Amino acid sequence: MDVLGNYKSVISARSTDKDITKQSQDGGIITTLFAYALEEGIIDGAIVAGPSEEPWKPEPVVATTKAELLAAAGTRYTISPNLYLIKEATRSYGLDRVGIVGTPCQMQAVRKAQLYPIGMRDVDDKIALALGIFCMENLSYQALEAIVEDHCNQKMESVKKMDIGKGKFTVYTERGAVSQMPLKLIHKYVQPGCNVCLDYVANLADISSGSVGSPDGWSTVFVRSMKGNAVWDGAIAAGCFETKPMDQVKPGLDLVTKLATEKITKNQKNVDARKTFGLKADGTPKGLRNPYETP
Amino acid sequence: MAEKITIGELHLSGCTGCLVTLADNYEGLFKLLDDYADLVYALTLVDVRHVPEMDVCLVEGSCCLNDKISVEELKEAREKSKVLVAYGGCAAYGNITRFARGGQWNQPGHEAYVPISEVVDVDLYIPSCPPCPQQVRNVAVMAYLLLKGNDEQKNLATAYLTPLMQLAQRGNEACGCDLMYDVINQGLCMGCGTCAGTCPVRAVTMEYGKPNVNRDLCIKCGACYSQCPRSWFNFDVMNNYEGIMDAIKGAMQ
Ligand SMILES: Cc1cc2nc3c(=O)[nH]c(=O)nc-3n(C[C@H](O)[C@H](O)[C@H](O)COP(=O)(O)OP(=O)(O)OC[C@H]3O[C@@H](n4cnc5c(N)ncnc54)[C@H](O)[C@@H]3O)c2cc1C
Numbered sequence: 001m002d003v004l005g006n007y008k009s010v011i012s013a014r015s016t017d018k019d020i021t022k023q024s025q026d027g028g029i030i031t032t033l034f035a036y037a038l039e040e041g042i043i044d045g046a047i048v049a050g051p052s053e054e055p056w057k058p059e060p061v062v063a064t065t066k067a068e069l070l071a072a073a074g075t076r077y078t079i080s081p082n083l084y085l086i087k088e089a090t091r092s093y094g095l096d097r098v099g100i101v102g103t104p105c106q107m108q109a110v111r112k113a114q115l116y117p118i119g120m121r122d123v124d125d126k127i128a129l130a131l132g133i134f135c136m137e138n139l140s141y142q143a144l145e146a147i148v149e150d151h152c153n154q155k156m157e158s159v160k161k162m163d164i165g166k167g168k169f170t171v172y173t174e175r176g177a178v179s180q181m182p183l184k185l186i187h188k189y190v191q192p193g194c195n196v197c198l199d200y201v202a203n204l205a206d207i208s209s210g211s212v213g214s215p216d217g218w219s220t221v222f223v224r225s226m227k228g229n230a231v232w233d234g235a236i237a238a239g240c241f242e243t244k245p246m247d248q249v250k251p252g253l254d255l256v257t258k259l260a261t262e263k264i265t266k267n268q269k270n271v272d273a274r275k276t277f278g279l280k281a282d283g284t285p286k287g288l289r290n291p292y293e294t295p
Numbered sequence: 296m297a298e299k300i301t302i303g304e305l306h307l308s309g310c311t312g313c314l315v316t317l318a319d320n321y322e323g324l325f326k327l328l329d330d331y332a333d334l335v336y337a338l339t340l341v342d343v344r345h346v347p348e349m350d351v352c353l354v355e356g357s358c359c360l361n362d363k364i365s366v367e368e369l370k371e372a373r374e375k376s377k378v379l380v381a382y383g384g385c386a387a388y389g390n391i392t393r394f395a396r397g398g399q400w401n402q403p404g405h406e407a408y409v410p411i412s413e414v415v416d417v418d419l420y421i422p423s424c425p426p427c428p429q430q431v432r433n434v435a436v437m438a439y440l441l442l443k444g445n446d447e448q449k450n451l452a453t454a455y456l457t458p459l460m461q462l463a464q465r466g467n468e469a470c471g472c473d474l475m476y477d478v479i480n481q482g483l484c485m486g487c488g489t490c491a492g493t494c495p496v497r498a499v500t501m502e503y504g505k506p507n508v509n510r511d512l513c514i515k516c517g518a519c520y521s522q523c524p525r526s527w528f529n530f531d532v533m534n535n536y537e538g539i540m541d542a543i544k545g546a547m548q
């Protein structure tokens with residue numbers, strides 16, 4: 001299978017809204033698209049990773065204003081269980097058109113909830129815009145704390161931004177300090193579930209985006225579904241983004257393809273290795289459960 | 296329009312919530328009955344006293360072993376249907392009836408309730424309490440394609456229905472604990488929050504990115520595990536989500 005999934009177009013882009021790019025992780029694609037969709041009535045609200053009482057620990061929230069979207073902008077490199085609110089958004093929040101952002105696995109969860117809505121009453125046709133963010137791996141909150149506080153030697157509450165890129169995990173503090181740690185040291189902290197993940201660029205999102213492939217401050221954007229296409233065209237017509245053709249930016253799509261291939265090849269090996277993980281009495285291998293084969 | 300399939304609902308020890316769920320498709324139910332399926336057996340909705348032959352039998356409720364009629368009707372339904380579906384948490388997993396201890400009005404002698412697969416072979420599960428109108432609708436449309444469609448439609452329907460048939464093979468015990476045993480303990484959980492969002496009784500909360508189950512609240516409906524993208528995820532179907540959703544939407548218009 002194509003590691004980049006189905007898409008109609010791929011573009012390098014950056015938001016034209018300075019309020020957003022001040023807060024956003026990369027080109028502000030996600031926050032800008034939701035703000036546009038709210039304004040246009042395409043969505044009534046969006047499930048995003050909002051702030052919580054603990055520093056850098058996200059809490060899923062239903063944002064219905066641009067201010068709430070801005071408060072949730074930027075990447076938290078730890079789990080934000082955004083699907084937790086997917087049914088609730090249509091219930092106590094009363095949304096008929098729900099936006100949701102999430103990692104590739106969360107986009108998989110959205111599509112499963114729509115195609116097999118086993119415990120998801122009246123949700124399937126209310127997902128109006130599912131935006132995916134690229135994802136190599138994710139960390140438990142405690143792992144993120146260990147990385148920031150033990151490895152990078154910074155206090156969680158003093159951190160202004162965290163970023164992954166160019167082989168490093170980088171922490172920027174409010175007072176201007178920059179601490180880094182080589183990305184390969186992160187491996188032991190990755191949550192186990194990520195080791196069987198077979199999607200890097202959120203293949204099942206309506207639109208998905210990440211920094212990889214585009215210059216600093218810009219984002220790589222895959223426009224995937226019919227719905228995504230309509231929203232993207234509308235946002236471009238409304239002047240929400242500056243864009244550049246993907247083949248005219250560096251490092252370009254090749255790097256995205258390379259990283260996606262690396263991730264999926266490595267994790268497919270992990271999935272396969274589960275088949276022969278243990279040992280039966282007759283000397284043949286005993287396998288672990290494989291979610292891609294049977295429940 | 297090809298001929299319709301026949302569907303029935305056998306009501307055992309359930310609360311009628313599953314039957315109401317079918318009706319909760321509103322105009323969708325009429326469309327189903329107009330174009331795809333004849334409802335040949337169902338409490339209140341159809342005036343037929345005896346279990347007839349049918350293509351798809353949706354069984355609601357668990358089976359009370361102390362109630363001869365329930366056991367007989369269930370066996371008869373198995374005999375007379377092509378596809379027997381455990382429709383809802385009680386039929387599939389026992390659900391709330393797992394907690395029965397007998398002594399209830401007006402059949403104090405009735406205390407042994409089992410998921411229907413203890414008594415008959417079951418082909419397909421639709422878990423949750425109550426089940427979801429859109430899920431039973433999707434199964435009905437796919438069953439129609441499977442039994443009356445062309446080759447391409449048969450293939451799609453087979454691929455779609457396979458995991459729900461595999462669920463029926465997996466067993467008839469469900470609990471929020473499945474998230475621990477078969478997802479977290481297996482190193483598969485990635486913290487999406489679907490399980491917590493799914494649980495009808497809010498027994499699941501997310502604590503630091505992983506589900507935590509209040510086991511006293513859990514009614515054993517099986518929704519959380521089957522909805523979890525790491526219980527099963529069939530790329531062949533999911534990668535085509537747009538086409539399938541459009542097809543179902545088209546079929547219902
Ligand atoms: C764990 C993780 C790993 C990532 N790995 C890569 C990578 O390898 N390569 C790459 O190019 N990009 C990666 N990204 C994506 C990247 O960091 C940016 O989130 C993405 O480019 C969007 O930036 P933006 O400026 O368009 O969005 P913004 O406008 O900043 O909006 C980001 C949105 O994502 C939401 N969000 C933040 N954290 C989370 C979270 N943990 N879970 C769910 N939603 C969240 C926010 O609430 C906000 O709505 C990763 C993101 C995460 C969360």
Ligand code: SF4
Nearest residue numbers: 105135137138194197
């Ligand atoms: S690596 Fe995969 S499983 Fe892990 S958080 Fe990212 S998308 Fe989810």
Ligand code: SF4
Nearest residue numbers: 471494513514517519
């Ligand atoms: S935890 Fe909730 S969803 Fe899961 S089986 Fe129990 S009641 Fe059902």
Ligand code: SF4
Nearest residue numbers: 484486487488490523
């Ligand atoms: S639905 Fe599955 S993968 Fe998602 S948080 Fe629950 S147990 Fe983990």
